[in-house]
């Protein structure tokens with residue numbers, strides 16, 4: 255089978271995916287680097303463990319209206335693991351049989367694991383973010399001051415991860431106040447003692463601590479013409495800046511932060527480590543995240559990283 259092709263619901267109905275199939279499902283999905291990352295890691299696993307000889311990871315474009323039917327078919331065809339991306343992460347909640355407590359709090363699943371009775375749901379985005387912050391910026395979430403920009407799905411996962419990791423202080427800003435309130439309501443149900451404050455994106459709090467990390471979880475920056483979501487000049491010099499966006503590799507937020515000599519990183523590490531965690535859930539094996547990073551860089555035509 256061809257793991258570079260983008261498959262459809264029709265393919266799922268008519269094609270035999272032999273061995274142990276895994277897949278990412280989204281709409282659109284054509285530019286996803288997940289198949290390259292996961293198949294690179296599976297190739298590494300195969301070098302030392304013959305259990306993975308017939309494992310393969312595919313890409314499926316499934317429209318929201320077909321998602322329920324597709325999920326039932328993936329299960330019937332014994333796809334052991336699925337990654338869900340936009341727009342399926344929330345819709346799946348009503349269609350799975352079990353959900354991990356952190357995914358429940360985040361209100362979204364990005365990883366499904368096959369079980370005889372249905373799929374169990376997990377969310378590895380928060381884990382991916384926390385690994386990315388540690389590896390790229392040397393910031394453990396525990397005891398960190400965090401400014402989180404956004405209140406969509408990715409921001410929810412980040413905010414819950416901040417609470418679960420006992421960060422010191424969480425400041426959350428979003429364009430639409432109602433959505434910010436929804437996020438605060440979600441956090442109210444998460445155990446943890448992190449004090450949380452809100453702010454308007456165009457008005458960063460004046461009394462920020464000397465150091466901390468900004469995490470951009472808005473989609474502002476996906477277009478190269480997008481401005482930075484906040485006034486970077488108002489960040490104290492001890493702050494670091496992480497943008498979940500990795501394509502383009504340097505958003506206006508990162509450009510302006512870098513011009514002020516603030517340490518920066520983009521979301522490629524989050525992408526890689528959420529994927530690595532998913533693969534660990536499916537394989538119960540230690541996964542080579544460096545191989546996944548190299549494959550992602552190759553797919554995105556970026557220079558290889560040597561951390």
Ligand code: NAP
Nearest residue numbers: 404405406407408409429430433471472473498521524525
């Ligand atoms: P989402 O649910 O659609 O949320 C989008 C967020 O961006 C909302 O907070 C929205 O604010 C804000 N936003 C959109 N346009 C804006 C603008 N012009 N000005 C200010 N804020 C604006 O999307 P998501 O799934 O959370 O994803 C958010 C970003 O994270 C995307 O760029 C995505 O690519 C990235 N991401 C990266 C990874 C990774 O592995 N690196 C994983 C997940 C997501 P409103 O509420 O006001 O609309």
